[in-house]
Amino acid sequence: MMADARRVVVTGATGLIGKAVCAALRERGYSVVVFSRDPDGARRAAPGAVEYVAWEPAESGPWAAAIDGAHGVISLAGASIAGKRWTEEWKREIRRSRVVGTRGLVEAMRAAARKPRVFVSGSAVGLYGPRDDTALDEGAAPGDDFLAGVVKEWEAEALRTEEFGVRTALIRTGIVLDRDEGALPQMTLPVKLFVGGPVLPGTQWFPGSTWPMRSA
Numbered sequence: 001m002m003a004d005a006r007r008v009v010v011t012g013a014t015g016l017i018g019k020a021v022c023a024a025l026r027e028r029g030y031s032v033v034v035f036s037r038d039p040d041g042a043r044r045a046a047p048g049a050v051e052y053v054a055w056e057p058a059e060s061g062p063w064a065a066a067i068d069g070a071h072g073v074i075s076l077a078g079a080s081i082a083g084k085r086w087t088e089e090w091k092r093e094i095r096r097s098r099v100v101g102t103r104g105l106v107e108a109m110r111a112a113a114r115k116p117r118v119f120v121s122g123s124a125v126g127l128y129g130p131r132d133d134t135a136l137d138e139g140a141a142p143g144d145d146f147l148a149g150v151v152k153e154w155e156a157e158a159l160r161t162e163e164f165g166v167r168t169a170l171i172r173t174g175i176v177l178d179r180d181e182g183a184l185p186q187m188t189l190p191v192k193l194f195v196g197g198p199v200l201p202g203t204q205w206f207p208g209s210t211w212p213m214r215s216a
């Protein structure tokens with residue numbers, strides 16, 4: 001495959017964040033290569049990409065060839081942490097989809113003859129865990145609950161790109177507030193039905209991100 005200075009591989013491209021990222025990339029003239037567990041569905045959910053490649057969270061796969069010569073790789077895939085009961089099996093999937101998924105992308109970059117210039121790894125403020133009224137910034141120590149543990153492992157996998165010099169950015173996203181999808185409609189529905197109340201315990205803080213992001 002030819003090296004292409006505008007080619008960007010995106011996992012999770014069919015998700016809330018991924019769809020907006022792909023649209024923003026296309027607006028800026030990048031060629032988007034969608035990695036999806038369901039490439040046909042992805043054609044409909046995230047139209048306009050130059051290629052739809054079958055991908056799943058795994059340490060290796062035929063999809064790795066599409067990373068060779070790409071300008072960038074953006075990782076936004078992960079099993080949902082909302083809307084489903086956290087059974088032990090689902091917790092394993094939440095972790096595996098992110099940790100093993102990221103590991104496979106990193107190994108593909110390591111093996112690529114023409115390495116991407118940049119890797120953007122979706123991450124989450126879940127790293128910090130619940131911390132009462134303590135103000136937290138990027139230097140704060142990680143929390144100690146399940147999600148914090150997942151994010152720690154997930155980021156550690158992403159940062160192994162340092163071993164072969166691909167610039168890597170970890171995006172610790174707060175809760176994305178979109179009118180139609182994600183956390184906000186779930187929080188506002190009970191209010192609209194006049195049965196709203198605090199999300200217990202009701203004293204927790206969270207940083208929200210308005211969406212879609214607008215550039216200044």
Ligand SMILES: NC(=O)c1ccc[n+]([C@@H]2O[C@H](COP(=O)([O-])OP(=O)(O)OC[C@H]3O[C@@H](n4cnc5c(N)ncnc54)[C@H](OP(=O)(O)O)[C@@H]3O)[C@@H](O)[C@H]2O)c1
Binds near residue numbers: 079101
């Ligand atoms: N939305 C938020 O408020 C928020 C906040 C902080 C961090 N994040 C993180 O940012 C990333 C993207 O968030 P999002 O809200 O855009 O997620 P999303 O809407 O749930 O989409 C995630 C995408 O990941 C893929 N996926 C789903 N289940 C998977 C599984 N079991 N294994 C592998 N891939 C799977 C799907 O793509 P395909 O079906 O095409 O494979 C899906 O479109 C996630 O890792 C999430 O944890 C999100």
